[in-house]
Amino acid sequence: MSRMAAKDRREELIAAALRVMIREGVVKATTRAIVNEAKMPLGVFHYCFNSREELLQEVLTRFTDATVTAARKTFEGEGDLGSRITRSLGAFWGTVELSPGEHQVSYELTHYALRQAGFEDLARRQYQHYREVHQELLEEAAEAAGIEWAVPVPVLARYLNAVLDGITLSWLVDRDSEHSREVLRLTGDHLLTLARPRAA
Amino acid sequence: MSRMAAKDRREELIAAALRVMIREGVVKATTRAIVNEAKMPLGVFHYCFNSREELLQEVLTRFTDATVTAARKTFEGEGDLGSRITRSLGAFWGTVELSPGEHQVSYELTHYALRQAGFEDLARRQYQHYREVHQELLEEAAEAAGIEWAVPVPVLARYLNAVLDGITLSWLVDRDSEHSREVLRLTGDHLLTLARPRAA
DNA sequence: CGCGGATTTGGTCAACCGTCCAAGACGCTG
């Protein structure tokens, strides 16, 4: 193997680990499978990471960050409230159907974290992070449209997060795109009914 | 060990497996852990089951059936549409907060099934089963209240299933009961707005 | 009683796991 800084190898291993997880699931992402995916000898692993858990932590946090920034870009744009909601939800759904594996891994990592002592905080932060983004976007959309939400924004953010999570999970199981999109539209319509002219 | 029919032992092993899964997660439910939980020698396992997968199949199907029948009872009752919806959602939520472990296992089993070749159908059937129940109950509620739904019932059933799934998952992560209940109430209100006087 | 199928049991197997280590190879600096 050509010489390479440990830092760089870490990055490649993290990327390789993610690829293995997407292809075969989190449980199958063993040190040997990861190292093999990265085309490195086994010994490299514990030279770059203290433990497999350390690698998984890194994967989870990077994954969350990437998802969040992707979501932010996804929800950008102009237009009135209705078309903006429709477009945002549609864009989100595009990412789901485009790369289902990553979303599936996201759930697996969450459940893995919930079972692993010392990892629960990571799962908690992950979901809190998502909700914060939803909240920002709801507030921004309300601001741009000159309305206010009839429901406290934190509640609305949690609702939105839950619905999108649920629809995604259902689709991962039965791949029924048609019905999923209808549910998405239903959710969009619901959001619209919760917008009312700004008071004061 | 006192003598016992293989059929009976199967049942005890299935029950023991479920207990282990709830306590330590699906991944940790090894043949030895299960057999240990049931206080039986290891050899019993492959005398009663051809493989660990066969045991897991049994656990998943029984779990699904039990959840479905429990859900049916949960949603029974009288009253006008509004109070009936509120009570049903509240009852469902009661089961979640009462036995979070079982719901957590449910998700873990679903993701396990999605990764295991030949198990995808099991996951599919699980979700289809849930949706059917939701659909029945929505139709029954509409019948009793003399209304019809403004949205195709299959879509509404999928929506309901998705929301409940999402709320549950969020709560499993951060245990925020207060906000979860508010989201639940929001969903109930939403359903009510989708009821309209029966046409023709 | 004696036979035969069902059940019980402990040990064993190969495979795989995360982790660790010693020995060497590299490449920069003085």
Added chain:
DNA sequence: CAGCGTCTTGGACGGTTGACCAAATCCGCG
């Protein structure tokens, strides 16, 4: 060129896993 920290590598360790087996034991029926 000698020294030294960084990196590379193959092998090895103890532990766990799913699966399997042969021998021992039980129990009902003829």
